[in-house]
Amino acid sequence: MLIYPQLLPSIFSLLLFLPIATSYQHNESYHPKDHCFIKFGLSKFDQSLEWRSDEDFLVDPPSAVAANTSATAVGVKSPYDKARMFRATVTYSIPVNSSGPKLVRLYLYPPTSTIYNPVIDTSTSSLNLIINGFQVLRNFSAYLVASNANANPNTTAQVSNGLVREIYVTVAEERDHSKKSINLTFSPSSPNGFGFINSVEIISVPQWLYINRSSDNPQQVLYLEGGPPGYVLDPYDFPNSLAMENVIRLNVGGYTVDPSQDTGIDRTWYNDVNFVRSFDGTPSYTAIHNSSTHIPYTVLAPNLVYSTMRMMGPYIKRLKKNMTWEFEVDNGFNYLVRLHFCELDPTFFNNINRRLFSIYINNQMAWQNMDVLRVAGGLYIPIHTDFVILVNETSSRSRVLLSVTLIPDFDTHYADALLNGLEIFKLSSTSGSLAAPNPAPSKSMIQAPISTQTPAKSKHLPLIIGSILGATLVSLLIFVCLIIIYRRNKKQQKYVSTTTTEKSSKLKWILPLYDSASSTVTTASVASKLPSDLCRYFTLAQIKAATRDFDKDLIIGTGGFGKVYKGTFDDGNTTVAIKRLNSTSKQGAHEFQTEIEMLSRLRHVHLVSLIGYCEDFGEMILVYEYMPNGTLRDHLLYKHNPQISHTSLSWKQRLMICLGSARGLHYLHAGAKHLIIHRDVKSTNILLDEKWTAKVSDFGLSKVGPDHTEAGATYVSTAVKGSAGYLDPEYYRCHQLTEKSDVYSFGVVLFEVLCARAAVNPNLPKQQANLAIWARSHYKKGTLHTIVDPNLTGQIAPESLRKFGEIANMCVRDRGIERPSMGDVVWGLEFALQLQETAEDNNIANGTPDESFDLSISYLSAIDVGFTDNDISTNSGDNFSQSSVVEGTSKKFMDSNSKSTTSSSSDYLAHSKPGSVFSEITHPTAR
Structure with missing residues (x-):
């Protein structure tokens, strides 16, 4: 049933009365009835209360799995530290306590050869997997999927620590009340090959979480089949027998949400910066909302997702831009797209039809004139919308792009759009399959085949001579053309x-x-x-x-x-x-x-x-x-430059300069095919133009890092160069240069900006000579405010200082893997700036002077004392979500004692490189 475009406004008005945008509210956290962790390759004698051995669930007798050996991943943390190699088909049956939907998470660690003992080469593995009758994996290569994820910015595979595949299946209610179970059948894809798996997690989820067949509150899902824009088909009915695979789950506009911060289902909500595509240079914003305002609890997504959002800002009406996310998905499947919304802007109170926007999925109109405030019924009320779309491009490509686009209504007073969270699931085909071809190998993985043919016989001699003569003539013509082009x-x-x-x-x-x-x-x-x-x-x-x-x-x-x-x-x-x-x-x-x-x-x-x-x-x-305003160091007033009119920078100016510098470094790290590592980031290499815009300079010692699009080494082996006090200690020890070396140097710059003192001062006592070590010790003791530049007295909001200190502290960690990426640094600095601006606005609203912030010990001790690195997760060196911003502090930010809760995200990513050759340029500026 096709619907004409001119009827859409009326149809969507009717749809507003349907629960297509729904919010489930509960009073307490969800507690799953089933939650089982199985580590494959773990001995029965080594299992614990948390981890079960796969041997406990074997259906086949031991003789049938004698060829399936175990291995240990050397230097790898749980759940990737053990593995089971499948060289023969084997079935496991895992009992569950209840029927209903379950999430089955598969954990695979794809690096090759030397990581495992005994040595195995996972690049040659391929695996088949059937879960409760659904073909989940067929000829699956974790190595190819991980390589594609590292090379492709649109890929949805997340491989920062290991590869995770999440499958949604339903355990049916047995009539004879027999034991309920989830059955996993593993097998190699070829008779002489092998597959492998590290761990499996099984967790039950609420009946209505993704598919709700309740007659009291039926789920309304629009089906977009792929016709021309503006045409919408009938609501989608989920088949009774269905499996789904999570493609991506995003915390839009905020940092990555760790599984421990989910609603009891242990899901990871990734930052969306890698998928935002069409801002066309327009900045994205994240709303800051007051944590004292209660967002009703819902299992659908954690409050951390609903309390941040990405919107487009005040310049969109003039620029007439849209907001688009793109994802690489398997061709030929239906996809469930779930969008999460929550209006956070208090200026919209009782003011509907102010922020109107349309939703397009793969250029198909899904919702016209969406008004979150009107649909939700008020501020701080979470809702979601579900759509199913068939992605079936008539091309030979097995992987294609799926897009989600929000387009503001530019005729309204406040032309903007917002989104808080996004989930995409691939639905099983009518044959019960979720399997799809592996991604194509990158160029570096393709090798020319070695010929095994015998030399041509003498009867082919005329053909060979003719081919040689033809090739000679072609080469001559090409040579003549090249000469003409060269001369021109x-x-x-x-x-x-x-x-x-x-x-x-x-x-x-x-x-x-x-x-x-x-x-x-x-x-x-x-x-x-x-x-x-x-x-x-x-x-x-x-x-x-x-x-x-x-x-x-x-x-x-x-x-x-x-x-x-x-x-x-x-x-x-x-x-x-x-x-x-x-x-x-x-x-x-x-x-x-x-x-x-x-x-x-x-x-x-x-x-x-x-x-x-x-x-x-x-x-x-x-x-x-x-660059008329010289270097950043010139204005920190601890080293005089007679050529510059010195001015003490305000705290907001310093934040803006740090943020601009971080964006420049982020572009170096992620804005091109190859990483570019600066290697000499310091305050004298950050220049200021007439508008105090920061620009990173001095690229004489820069290094080009690994290709973004190819798998391989993640570092550059090179001689150590850099500046004293800013040099990455890990780089100094190992001679392995990575983008995290720039992150370390930038962390020293952040402390330099805060304290207005040199990175190294040999005239000071030993414990104070190195700025990074000295400042970090104060941060851990909760006394960072005592070493702030006296010129900043009364200017820094405590919340902003705390966030700024977190960022700087994480940047100067000894191990590169524990440091954030420059993209995350950009996000953190944006957040620190927003916290500062919000605090200043609150002061003005309360009638207090603008410069009236008190960094007294009595205030900060409630925030910082007792906060150490032990509170900070180091599972990922590339995301604040699994670092201090999340585990150590986000909970404190979100509680009732915190004025501001949300964070800003950034579309920037970055690498770094050294440069001492042209370090002291005082006045270059950007074009």
Whole structure:
């Protein structure tokens, strides 16, 4: 039954009276009737109250599984520390206490070879699995799935610690009251192959959680079959026999929610930043709501999900943008898409039809003019909507994209959209299968087959000769074409680069390798009178004219590389910073070329931009746009620079500078195909333009890290370089450089900003000489407020200081795996800024002065004393959700004593790299 578009408003008005958007409220947490952890490969003699051995549930006699051996994953934590290798079919029967829906979680650790003892190569494994008659896995390769997840930004597989597959099945009520069970049948996909599994978790869920057949409150789900936009089909009826697989579960606009913070079902709600696609440079916002406002409990999602949301902000009406998430899914299946909403903005009280937006799933209209406040019936009331869509593209690809798009009604006064949470489930086919082909192997995994054919016989000699002659003619034609192209390009370069007869450069024109669109924040708003599409070449004569033959009065900075001069081009209309490499400097041609290659292909509002270079007559000179406010260190007032008018930065200015710098580093780490590791992040390499916008500079020692799109090493083995006090201790010990080395250096910068003192001061007592160690000790003791820069007295809201301290403390952890990613650092700093702004707004509303915050021990002791690293989970080094932000503090943020509860998320990710060659540039700026 197709519905014409012009009838949609009336139809959706009627749908509002149906429970398609529903909220289940309960007074106490959900307690599952069944919750069993099974570790495969665990001996019966080693099992505990928590972990059961798989041997307890074998259906087949031991003789049938003699070929199925166990192994231990060396250096890997539970539940991935044991494994069972299946070289023959085996069935397990796990008894359960009740009928009804269950979640079956499969845990697999996919790295290869040396991780297991005895040694096995999981890259060659393939597994079949049937759960209660449903084909869940067929020829499944955990290794290929994990490799695709590491290479593909749209993938929904989460492999930070290991691979998890979550299956929803229903245990039927037996008429003869026989023992209820979940049956798992494992087998290798080939007679001579093997499969493996680490652990299985079984947990019961409420009957109505995902499929509600209750006659009192029937579930209404719209079915979107894939017709033209605006056409909606009949409500979807779930079949009686159904299995589902969780594709993704997101806490939209907030940090990852750990299983221990779920509603009793131990689900993980991931941060959504990797899936947001179409903000087109427009920032996303997260609402801050007061924790004293009660959100009714619901098993559907934890309050941490409903108390944060992503919306589009006040500029959307002018820009007319939308908000889209994209996910890679298996082709040829129906998908249940569940969206969670909760209106948190108190200005919307009793003001319906103010925030209206339409929901599209794969470009199919699912809901027109959605008004969360109207559907929910008020503020702080959680609701959800369910849709089923068939994804069946007529292409040969086995993996395709599924999109969720929110489009504001731009005719309303407040054009915006919001979303709090999102879940996607793949539904089993009519044949009872959830299995799909493995992802294609990445390029690095594909090897040319070795030929086993015998040499061609003499009767094929004419064919061989003809082929050789043909190939020769083709090669000759290609050679001629290349010569023509080369000569044409050389003429163009000669025309656009210089008209002088001085020595030409080997590096004449370096084209940008990354388009500006690859950056989440574009540079469209950054005006420049100089060319931004190419790296410009300057002659030595032009450089001398710009600097009055290197007049010493124009020197604005010095360093190990040489001197930086203030110069002008275009008849004095364009001011630049010109860095001239000293011929005696240890920083030579390699660093010079690295700086040019890096900066000419990077485009981001928070990275310093290279205008051009000069390589005439043995000179090595770089030209940047001028940064009138110098370096960040210049304004921390502990080292005087006579070239800069020094100003003590306010706390909000410092937060904005730290946030901008983090975004720039995040772009380096995740904004391109390869990681770019800065390796020399410090306050002198953070420059400030005329609007106090922070820009990361100095890329002379940067390193290109592993390819994002390919599996392999996660670090770069290299000699240790960096600056004292900022150097990652793990990098120093192991000579293995990762993006987390940048995170450590940035953590030192955060403490430097807070305390206004050098990273290393040998004149201080030993316990105070190293800033990171000294500040972290104060943080652990809850006395961080006692070492804050005195210039900030009365400016810092305690909540903001606490969040800022958490971020800095986590960044400078000794082990890289325990540090957050730069994307998470961006999120944390956004949160700290929002906490500061909220506290200031509250002060103004209460009639108190703006600068009236008290960081007394009596206040902070209630927050920080007793809070140590032991309270912080280190299960993931890449997400605040499993770090102090979540386990150590989020509970305290969300309680009634906290003024602000929600957090901001970021669309940025980042890596880092060293750079001591051009460390002390004082005045470059971005294009």
